[in-house]
Amino acid sequence: MREIFSSDDLPAAERLAGYREAVGQALVPVNVHADPGAPIRVRMGLMMLGQVEVCSVSATDDAHVEISRPRRLIRRSDPEAFRLLLALRGRIQMTQGDRSPRLTPGQMAFYDTSRPFHGSRRTINGRLHLVTLTVSRGLLPVADNLVKSMIAAPIAGRHGVAALMVDVVDRLLTDATRYTAADASRLAPVVLDLMTAVLSHELGDDAGRPASPESRRRVLHTSIQAFVQQRLGDPGLTPRSIAAAHHISVRLLHQLYQEQGETVAGSIRAARLERCRAxxxxxxxxxxxxxxxxxxxxxxxxxxxxxxxxxxxxxxxxxxxxxxxx
The missing domain is CATH 1.10.10 (Arc Repressor Mutant, subunit A)
Structure with missing residues (x-):
């Protein structure tokens, strides 16, 4: 992930202006509002996974910061995209249309870059971390009108597919410096599939055209990988235990890994060795x-x-x- 702004690089008196400039030049520019003397301490990072823009914003201050995206900025720059906003730490309140959810850690919501929105953020115990994933509308295999029905609707990320989305985003950020260009291109469809799965789950059975078998298999494989990463220290982690936890056959488990050019045992062994090396x-x-x-x-x-x-x-x-x- 490439750092695009750090308040630590500027004198205290220039940090707010620098922060405003950074977000004003982004793909989806916004206005920043804060008291002139606010103790801004913010870092922003950017990573491209194919056509998915992943932006990370972390803050360690007690400043009350508000953002807004008025029609003037939309006319200046509108990628005609949907954006998934995920709160990892702190509190974020965003308003678009008649919805104004307050997102707490693990919660997320979709936003439309073509419509005005405004919001604010607060640290919890002096920390805030939010992540946005921005994709062009045509990349999500869900009808636009159905996605728009979910705009600014809070989604809990404690269970199911949404929880997997939180785990994968957290892992993406943790390992961001290790990804090659080839890794990024392979991860892009996985992230898109997960965003689609979150939408489809929230919308029920009428979420537009059904996900392809390939999409479902990629999501299942990603779920399995997250499961394995959380249990690398368990000597009893075997293909049989992994398959049982996901209610699939051992044969299907091996097929999923073979499709990625891997083996189950080889993937677990490599991940364990990397943890030991670290x-x-x-x-x-x-x-x-x-x-x-x-x-x-x-x-x-x-x-x-x-x-x-x-x-x-x-x-x-x-x-x-x-x-x-x-």
Whole structure:
């Protein structure tokens, strides 16, 4: 993810003006309103996943900030898009039309860039983090009138497909620096499928043309990957346990991974090794033994772990740690 604005780069007296300039030049420009002396501390990042624009905004201030998108800005720049706004931390209140939801962590709502909106944000315990995903209208396989019926309607992200959307966005941001251009192009249809799945779930059975079998399989595969990432430390994580948790056959599970050029066991092993590699290079874990770190991520046989690690990274765990610890 590319950083497009950081208030830390500016003197305190210039931060509000800098923030206004940054959001005024965005794909969907908005006005920013705050007291002239407001203690603005904001960071903005941008990432393109194919035709999906992912924007991250985090704040660590107590300023009361309002934004607005009047018709004047719409005439100046309108990508004719739908935007999914997701609150990860803090409180966000957005108004479009006759709806004015107050989004708390884990909640989300769709907005139309062609219609005026305004809103405000507040930190919770000095922190706020929101993410927007903006896509052209034609990219969502749901009729525009049905999407518009969901505009500014709050969607809870604690269960089901919406919860998966929250998990995937959180993971996207966590691993953003590791994605190649090829990764981004592959992730774009997955994100679009998840946005479509969220809409379809909220709309019920009349959500426009049905999702394709390929779309449903991509969403299922993404759900499985999120499930696996949360349980990498469990030595009992097996194809059978994963398939049972998702009410599918082990055969279908293997097919889903084969379609992505992967195997179930190989994908789990690579993810576990990457977590171990990160821990071995983390100064905060310098006091942890390598055996403890390996066991933490599901490797109960140290000799086997050491062999796998050397094959993956060219060094045994002890030598790798020696080279990469500060």
């Amino acid at each position: 821990d071995l290079g983390d100064p905060l874990r310098a006091g942890c033994s390598i055996t403890t770190i390996a066991a933490r991520w599901g490797f109960t046989d140290y000799a086997h772990f050491s062999k796998l690690f050397r094959a993956a990274y060219g060094l045994c765990p002890r030598d790798w740690r020696h080279q990469h610890q500060p």
